[in-house]
Amino acid sequence: MSLFKARVFVHLRPSVLDPAGEATRSATKRLGIEGVTQLRIGKSIEIEIDALNKEEARSKIQLMSDRLLANPVIEDWTLEFKDDQKALAI
Numbered sequence: 210m211s212l213f214k215a216r217v218f219v220h221l222r223p224s225v226l227d228p229a230g231e232a233t234r235s236a237t238k239r240l241g242i243e244g245v246t247q248l249r250i251g252k253s254i255e256i257e258i259d260a261l262n263k264e265e266a267r268s269k270i271q272l273m274s275d276r277l278l279a280n281p282v283i284e285d286w287t288l289e290f291k292d293d294q295k296a297l298a299i
Contacts, residue, residue: 211266212258213260215255217233219253233250234248255259
Protein backbone atom coordinates (compact mmCIF):
# COMPACT_ATOMS: atom_id res chain seq x y z
CA MET A 210 0.00 0.00 0.00
CA SER A 211 1.07 3.55 -0.67
CA LEU A 212 -0.07 6.80 0.87
CA PHE A 213 -1.58 9.26 -1.59
CA LYS A 214 -2.32 12.90 -0.79
CA ALA A 215 -5.09 14.69 -2.63
CA ARG A 216 -7.31 17.73 -2.45
CA VAL A 217 -10.97 17.86 -3.45
CA PHE A 218 -12.41 21.26 -4.33
CA VAL A 219 -16.20 21.48 -3.95
CA HIS A 220 -18.02 24.43 -5.51
CA LEU A 221 -21.58 25.39 -6.33
CA ARG A 222 -22.71 24.77 -9.88
CA PRO A 223 -22.81 27.95 -11.99
CA SER A 224 -26.61 27.85 -12.09
CA VAL A 225 -26.89 27.88 -8.26
CA LEU A 226 -27.01 31.22 -6.44
CA ASP A 227 -24.19 31.82 -3.95
CA PRO A 228 -25.45 34.24 -1.26
CA ALA A 229 -22.21 34.06 0.75
CA GLY A 230 -20.15 34.79 -2.34
CA GLU A 231 -22.40 37.69 -3.29
CA ALA A 232 -22.21 39.16 0.23
CA THR A 233 -18.43 38.89 0.16
CA ARG A 234 -18.26 40.47 -3.29
CA SER A 235 -20.38 43.37 -2.04
CA ALA A 236 -18.05 43.77 0.95
CA THR A 237 -15.08 44.25 -1.37
CA LYS A 238 -16.56 47.58 -2.47
CA ARG A 239 -16.82 48.71 1.15
CA LEU A 240 -13.13 47.90 1.52
CA GLY A 241 -12.38 50.10 -1.46
CA ILE A 242 -11.55 47.20 -3.78
CA GLU A 243 -13.05 47.87 -7.20
CA GLY A 244 -13.39 45.54 -10.15
CA VAL A 245 -14.54 42.31 -8.47
CA THR A 246 -17.36 41.28 -10.80
CA GLN A 247 -17.95 37.78 -9.46
CA LEU A 248 -16.94 35.92 -6.30
CA ARG A 249 -18.04 32.40 -5.43
CA ILE A 250 -17.18 30.49 -2.29
CA GLY A 251 -16.41 26.77 -2.13
CA LYS A 252 -14.53 24.39 0.10
CA SER A 253 -11.26 22.49 -0.07
CA ILE A 254 -10.87 19.04 1.52
CA GLU A 255 -7.39 17.57 2.11
CA ILE A 256 -7.26 13.76 1.97
CA GLU A 257 -4.58 11.18 2.73
CA ILE A 258 -5.53 7.68 1.63
CA ASP A 259 -3.83 4.30 1.51
CA ALA A 260 -4.22 2.47 -1.80
CA LEU A 261 -2.39 -0.04 -3.96
CA ASN A 262 -1.90 2.52 -6.72
CA LYS A 263 -2.99 5.96 -7.87
CA GLU A 264 -5.95 4.64 -9.87
CA GLU A 265 -7.34 2.86 -6.81
CA ALA A 266 -6.85 6.02 -4.75
CA ARG A 267 -8.63 8.06 -7.44
CA SER A 268 -11.53 5.59 -7.52
CA LYS A 269 -11.97 5.72 -3.73
CA ILE A 270 -11.82 9.52 -3.64
CA GLN A 271 -14.26 9.82 -6.54
CA LEU A 272 -16.74 7.63 -4.67
CA MET A 273 -16.32 9.73 -1.49
CA SER A 274 -16.72 12.95 -3.44
CA ASP A 275 -19.83 11.82 -5.30
CA ARG A 276 -21.60 10.42 -2.25
CA LEU A 277 -20.23 12.22 0.79
CA LEU A 278 -18.26 15.40 0.16
CA ALA A 279 -20.42 17.13 -2.45
CA ASN A 280 -24.16 17.48 -2.92
CA PRO A 281 -24.59 16.32 -6.55
CA VAL A 282 -27.79 18.34 -6.96
CA ILE A 283 -26.10 21.73 -6.47
CA GLU A 284 -22.34 21.16 -6.33
CA ASP A 285 -19.52 20.07 -8.61
CA TRP A 286 -16.05 19.00 -7.52
CA THR A 287 -12.53 18.63 -8.83
CA LEU A 288 -9.78 16.29 -7.67
CA GLU A 289 -6.10 17.15 -7.52
CA PHE A 290 -3.34 14.85 -6.34
CA LYS A 291 -0.55 16.65 -4.52
CA ASP A 292 2.07 15.49 -7.03
CA ASP A 293 -0.07 16.52 -10.03
CA GLN A 294 -0.23 19.90 -11.70
CA LYS A 295 -3.61 19.35 -13.36
CA ALA A 296 -6.97 18.67 -11.73
CA LEU A 297 -9.60 16.13 -12.75
CA ALA A 298 -12.89 18.00 -13.16
CA ILE A 299 -16.09 16.14 -12.40
